[in-house]
Amino acid sequence: MGSQVIPGWTPEWKLDILKQYAVNVSESDYIVEIGTFCGRSAHAMLSASTAQMVCFDLWNWPDKTRKVGDHYQSIIGDTSQYYSMETCADNLREFGDRVNLMRAKSPVLPFEFDFRTKLVFLDGAHDFDTVYEELRLFYNLPGNRVIIVDDYGHSKYPGLTLAVKRFA
Secondary structure, three states: OOOOOEEOOOOOOHHHHHHHHOOOOOOOOEEEEEEEOOOOHHHHHHHHHOOOEEEEOOOOOOOOOOEEHOOOOOOOOOOOOOOHHHHHHHHHHHHHHHEEEOOOOOOOOOOOOOOOOEEEEOOOOOOOHHHHHHHHHHOOOOOEEEEEEOOOOOOOOHHHHHHHHHHH
């Protein structure tokens, strides 16, 4: 299954940008995604890289109870899929043990991040406080990394944009 079939909001052109960054992350390093949903962007990054990936989302609903197309607008991909950790795991199964799905609310994440975290894609909560704390968490790790914040500049998420501006 290609990432274009997996439901989500990320258009192909953004997936291509994520792939361009992911291709530079080595197999001994990590890609981190906050807000994985059904795995659309995670699939794109994993397909372009040999890196390990840690994906965080709330996945609040039990499997087979919340069909994507019935509850979310402007979805790209297969809207008959369900929003659940199980669906995401199925969508990313081809990557085996390179992917680790974790149910968590950011920025309190049950994972020990270190210098091997080389690419971070923030697409979870879009409020000022959460985004600012996520930026602080990942920026202050030792070593270098790329942090990509989705929806920067979007009129619907002024808190997210302000958090990035204040942090920078």
